Amino acid sequence: MTGHLLVSYHTCPVEEPGEGLAGGMNVFLRGLLRGLSKRGVGTDVLTRATGETVEVEAPFPGVRIFHVPCGWVEPPSRESAFASLDLFVERCRILMRGERIAPRVVSAHYWMSGVAARNLVDAPMVLSYHTVEARKVPSPVEGENPLSPIRRDREAWLAREASRVVCFSEYDLAENRRIFPELSVKGVVIPPGVDDRFRHLPPREVARSYLGLPLEGMTFLLAAREDAGKNAGAAIAAFRALRERWEGRATLLLAGQEEPEDAPGEGIHFLGSLPHAGMPMLFAAADAVVCPSRYESFGMVPLEALASGVPVVVPAGTYWGERIRTEGGGLVYGPGEPEGLPGALLSLASSPALRARLSLQGPAVSAPFTWEKCTSSWEALLSSVSRPRSPR
Numbered sequence: 001m002t003g004h005l006l007v008s009y010h011t012c013p014v015e016e017p018g019e020g021l022a023g024g025m026n027v028f029l030r031g032l033l034r035g036l037s038k039r040g041v042g043t044d045v046l047t048r049a050t051g052e053t054v055e056v057e058a059p060f061p062g063v064r065i066f067h068v069p070c071g072w073v074e075p076p077s078r079e080s081a082f083a084s085l086d087l088f089v090e091r092c093r094i095l096m097r098g099e100r101i102a103p104r105v106v107s108a109h110y111w112m113s114g115v116a117a118r119n120l121v122d123a124p125m126v127l128s129y130h131t132v133e134a135r136k137v138p139s140p141v142e143g144e145n146p147l148s149p150i151r152r153d154r155e156a157w158l159a160r161e162a163s164r165v166v167c168f169s170e171y172d173l174a175e176n177r178r179i180f181p182e183l184s185v186k187g188v189v190i191p192p193g194v195d196d197r198f199r200h201l202p203p204r205e206v207a208r209s210y211l212g213l214p215l216e217g218m219t220f221l222l223a224a225r226e227d228a229g230k231n232a233g234a235a236i237a238a239f240r241a242l243r244e245r246w247e248g249r250a251t252l253l254l255a256g257q258e259e260p261e262d263a264p265g266e267g268i269h270f271l272g273s274l275p276h277a278g279m280p281m282l283f284a285a286a287d288a289v290v291c292p293s294r295y296e297s298f299g300m301v302p303l304e305a306l307a308s309g310v311p312v313v314v315p316a317g318t319y320w321g322e323r324i325r326t327e328g329g330g331l332v333y334g335p336g337e338p339e340g341l342p343g344a345l346l347s348l349a350s351s352p353a354l355r356a357r358l359s360l361q362g363p364a365v366s367a368p369f370t371w372e373k374c375t376s377s378w379e380a381l382l383s384s385v386s387r388p389r390s391p392r
Contacts, residue, residue: 035375193371207284217249328361
C-alpha cells in the first residue's frame with residue numbers, strides 16, 4: 001500500500017536531542033514508522049516545528065518527515081499549540097501541493113493532529129486519541145485547563161469524522177466507548193510493541209556504576225514528563241513515608257522531572273529530560289518502577305519495565321492495574337487509600353523474594369507486545385480504509 005500520510009502536530013515522531021521523555025506517543029510513533037517502513041508502507045509525516053524553513057528527514061526507507069514551522073512559541077504549551085494550528089494547516093497545504101502529496105489514507109495522532117488532518121485532506125482518516133480529555137482527572141492544584149472544553153468538543157467531532165479509531169487495549173476502547181458511542185462500530189484495538197533492547201538489559205551493578213548510584217539498597221524509578229496528571233508528587237510522598245518506616249538505604253530517581261526549588265529530601269534525585277535511548281540503563285539500575293499516573297490510555301513505561309523484568313507499581317482502575325492484578329509482574333494499589341502506594345513500596349523493599357518473583361513474571365506479561373504484530377495490524381487497517389483522494 002502507498003500514499004499514507006501521518007499527521008503528528010503536537011509532538012515530533014522521531015526523537016531528537018532535547019525531546020527526551022516527551023511521552024509515550026513519541027515512542028509509539030517511532031516504533032510504528034520503523035515497522036511500516038520494513039513492511040514497505042511509504043509514509044509522509046507532517047509535524048510541527050520552530051524556525052523559518054521546512055526541514056525534511058528520512059529516518060527509515062520510504063519515510064519522509066516534514067518539520068513544518070508554524071509560529072510555535074517556546075516554551076511549548078497546549079495553548080500555544082492550539083493558537084498555531086491554523087498556520088500549521090495553511091503551510092502544510094502549501095507543502096502538500098508543492099510535493100504533490102495526495103494520500104489515499106491519513107492517520108492522525110492526538111486531537112490537534114486530527115483537526116489538522118480533516119482540514120488538510122479529504123481522505124479516510126484513522127485516528128488515535130492517545131488520551132481523551134473527558135477521562136482526565138483535573139489537578140487538585142491547577143484545576144481544569146481552559147482549553148479542555150474546546151478539546152472535548154473536537155474529540156467528539158473527530159469520533160464522528162474518523163473512519164476508524166485505534167485504541168491500545170480493550171480496556172481503553174471500552175472506556176472511550178462510554179464517551180463516544182461511534183466507537184462501538186469504529187473502534188479498533190491494536191496494542192503497541194516494545195523494543196527488544198528492554199528485554200536484554202545490562203547487569204544491575206554495571207548500570208548503577210555507570211549512573212553513579214549506590215550498589216546497595218533499593219532504587220525506585222519514576223519516568224514521566226512534567227505533567228500534573230503523571231502524579232509525581234504521590235511517588236515522592238510515598239517514598240518519604242517509606243524512609244520513615246524502613247531502615248535500609250533507598251533511592252528515588254525521577255527521570256523527566258526537573259528539581260523544584262524546595263529541597264525534595266534525602267535520596268531523591270531529579271534527572272531532568274533524558275533521551276528515550278537511555279531508559280534501558282535506568283530500568284537496569286532500578287529495583288522497581290513506580291507509575292502513579294491518574295490516567296493513561298495505555299502506558300508505555302509499565303510495558304517497558306515489565307519487558308525489562310523490573311517490578312511495576314500501578315494504581316487500580318487502569319489498564320495495567322487490571323492486567324498486573326491477574327497476570328503478575330508488579331503490585332497494584334488503591335489510589336484513594338492512604339497506605340496504598342507507600343505500602344506497596346514498603347512491601348517491595350522488605351521482600352527480596354517478592355521482587356524476584358515479580359521480576360520473573362514481567363517478561364511473560366510483556367511477551368505478546370511486539371512491533372511486528374503492531375505494524376502488521378496497522379498495515380492491514382490502513383489498507384482496509386484506503387482509497388484514492390486529493391488534497392482539498
